[in-house]
Amino acid sequence: MAIIIGVRFREAGRVYYFNPGKLDIKKGDRVVVETSRGVECGEVAQETTELPEEQIKHPLKEVMRLATAQDIKVVESKDEKEAEAFRVCEEKIAKHGLDMKLVNVEANFEGSKIIFHFTADQRVDFRALVRDLAVCEEDGYDVVQKN
Numbered sequence: 001m002a003i004i005i006g007v008r009f010r011e012a013g014r015v016y017y018f019n020p021g022k023l024d025i026k027k028g029d030r031v032v033v034e035t036s037r038g039v040e041c042g043e044v045a046q047e048t049t050e051l052p053e054e055q056i057k058h059p060l061k062e063v064m065r066l067a068t069a070q071d072i073k074v075v076e077s078k079d080e081k082e083a084e085a086f087r088v089c090e091e092k093i094a095k096h097g098l099d100m101k102l103v104n105v106e107a108n109f110e111g112s113k114i115i116f117h118f119t120a121d122q123r124v125d126f127r128a129l130v131r132d133l134a135v136c137e138e139d140g141y142d143v144v145q146k147n
Helices: 069-096 127-133
Strands: 002-008 015-018 030-035 038-051 101-107 113-119 142-146
Touching: 002 030, 015 030, 015 038, 030 069, 038 069, 069 101, 069 113, 069 127
Parallel strands: 113 142
Antiparallel strands: 002 015, 002 038, 030 038, 101 113
């Protein structure tokens, strides 16, 4: 059996398992963990419990720490940057006359990457849009687009 907690990074997002280590973690706590996308801050959706080893995707990463007040400020700032990037990207999509819909924008906790999720009925050449969005790089972000 493995001791785990479940962490969610988006309000209605998937729950990912982490090793709580020696930390006393409760449902609703904010924690900082290392993910495949880098360091992220998420909310504990499932308190410490045991699961059979075969239900766990290994290696199970250990929680780095309970989120601090500074971590929460970083998350709030990240959320503001995402909202601003969404607004700017929608303006640039309209400016370029692209037949695509921006679905979501995600900035990572470390502030080094921003990802634009979009949908389109057919293939769209958005290279000019990416060049325009490169302004985000001046703010310390790498621009990554996903469809």
